[in-house]
Amino acid sequence: MNPLVFRQYYLDCLSHASYLVGDRGTGRAVVVDPQRDIGQYLADARESGLDIELVLETHVHADFLSGHLELARATGARICYGAEAEVDFPISRLADGARIALGEVELEIRHTPGHTPESICAVVWTGGPEPFGVLTGDTLFVGDVGRPDLLGARGWSAERLARALYRSIHDRLLTLPDATRVFPAHGAGSACGRNLSASTSSTIGEQRLANYALAPMTEDQFVRAVGVDQPVVPQYFSYTAQRNRENRSTLDEQEPVEPVTAERAEGAVILDVREPEEFAAGHRAGAVNIWLGGRFAELAGQVLRPTDPIVLVGLPGTRREARTRLARIGFDGVLGHLADELGPGGLRTADRTTAEGLAGRLPEFHVVDVRGLGEIAGTGSIPGAQLIPLPELTSRVAELDRERPTLVYCASGNRSSTAASWLRANGFTSVTDLRGGFGAWLDAGFPVR
Numbered sequence: 001m002n003p004l005v006f007r008q009y010y011l012d013c014l015s016h017a018s019y020l021v022g023d024r025g026t027g028r029a030v031v032v033d034p035q036r037d038i039g040q041y042l043a044d045a046r047e048s049g050l051d052i053e054l055v056l057e058t059h060v061h062a063d064f065l066s067g068h069l070e071l072a073r074a075t076g077a078r079i080c081y082g083a084e085a086e087v088d089f090p091i092s093r094l095a096d097g098a099r100i101a102l103g104e105v106e107l108e109i110r111h112t113p114g115h116t117p118e119s120i121c122a123v124v125w126t127g128g129p130e131p132f133g134v135l136t137g138d139t140l141f142v143g144d145v146g147r148p149d150l151l152g153a154r155g156w157s158a159e160r161l162a163r164a165l166y167r168s169i170h171d172r173l174l175t176l177p178d179a180t181r182v183f184p185a186h187g188a189g190s191a192c193g194r195n196l197s198a199s200t201s202s203t204i205g206e207q208r209l210a211n212y213a214l215a216p217m218t219e220d221q222f223v224r225a226v227g228v229d230q231p232v233v234p235q236y237f238s239y240t241a242q243r244n245r246e247n248r249s250t251l252d253e254q255e256p257v258e259p260v261t262a263e264r265a266e267g268a269v270i271l272d273v274r275e276p277e278e279f280a281a282g283h284r285a286g287a288v289n290i291w292l293g294g295r296f297a298e299l300a301g302q303v304l305r306p307t308d309p310i311v312l313v314g315l316p317g318t319r320r321e322a323r324t325r326l327a328r329i330g331f332d333g334v335l336g337h338l339a340d341e342l343g344p345g346g347l348r349t350a351d352r353t354t355a356e357g358l359a360g361r362l363p364e365f366h367v368v369d370v371r372g373l374g375e376i377a378g379t380g381s382i383p384g385a386q387l388i389p390l391p392e393l394t395s396r397v398a399e400l401d402r403e404r405p406t407l408v409y410c411a412s413g414n415r416s417s418t419a420a421s422w423l424r425a426n427g428f429t430s431v432t433d434l435r436g437g438f439g440a441w442l443d444a445g446f447p448v449r
Helices: 039-047 068-075 158-173 204-210 219-226 237-245 276-281 296-303 319-327 355-359 373-379 390-399 414-425 437-443
Strands: 004-011 016-023 028-032 051-056 078-082 092-094 099-101 106-111 120-125 133-137 181-184 269-272 310-313 334-338 351-353 366-369 406-409 431-434
Touching (some): 051 068, 269 414, 390 414
Parallel strands (some): 078 092, 133 181
């Protein structure tokens, strides 16, 4: 009987992968890089007859608030990091080469600094002559490697981290057999790299052939290759990285989201989680629209401040999910949901236009493209548009005129509804966004810069 219990959990809205690794014979298990809401790990461990004894973090994460404290509280598990980790709660520090024996299943720890100074990878052995796979965290992705320029490196320059990453890749990972499966912590859509694949696993051999960062090159060439064209760092990353170091409060997933009065909501962000067309048809004045069906937490982290008090507006039945998804990035300021969603003064509507409608009125607007620079490089943009990626909108808002009619667009119309609603909530008098985004503009055959 195969002794290995191995499950990957992929969270699409944050492009985040976590893992349950256990030994059938002993019933001992470890969870690697957990998300903050931990119910699925507990349920699957019970179903498989496993006790979660360890929580293994491959590094201090910046893009999501990890569930190590929640798991430790629920199971008594020890929290483990690489030896260089700097955190404010008790941990077991894992030396390079350490072996975690669960039974026949063992995890071999390899120090792989580069994405962060404390980054580690865990090679999974099941008793055979070759490893089953390697959990690579943010060191090696499918199609990319972890960017070395994120915040939270604690005194390491991006160049120093990039050079360490080159050595980690070549000395610690490419020495594994080609058949070794690769299981990273992120996939396509993550800001932790620029070229991540939608595939959630691969092999060392496949990556040796297909990953641009693993192509034959010198260390200097590697430093240049991984240092260009990275996506804008979302503003919440530094906050979440710091929270992951703290002995913070834990999340209660089952706590109800209570109604709050308009008086208590005074000064809070009114967050409307409906899809953009519903929001445009009628919403409470001053509300910010972030659709729960999209990359909800990520978008919230790009336009809201981490400490903002938040009151939810939207469909009943979605409130707990919205609060949980905000909690996954450490945004714990949800006061509740608005008891009177309409409020005094009636509903407001939001201006949206089609590509055809915009083409005839283009000179009227200050046009703002909120897509990422990588998206724009691949497709072009509407002539005359100012390029302000959504993660930079709040810090660059002074570049825009609150009194001038503004047209915002993205790729498909989701991010632009968020951007437009945030601008309206912050004093812009006339804001329109483009239905269908730049894709609709292209489909209509209009000119592209």
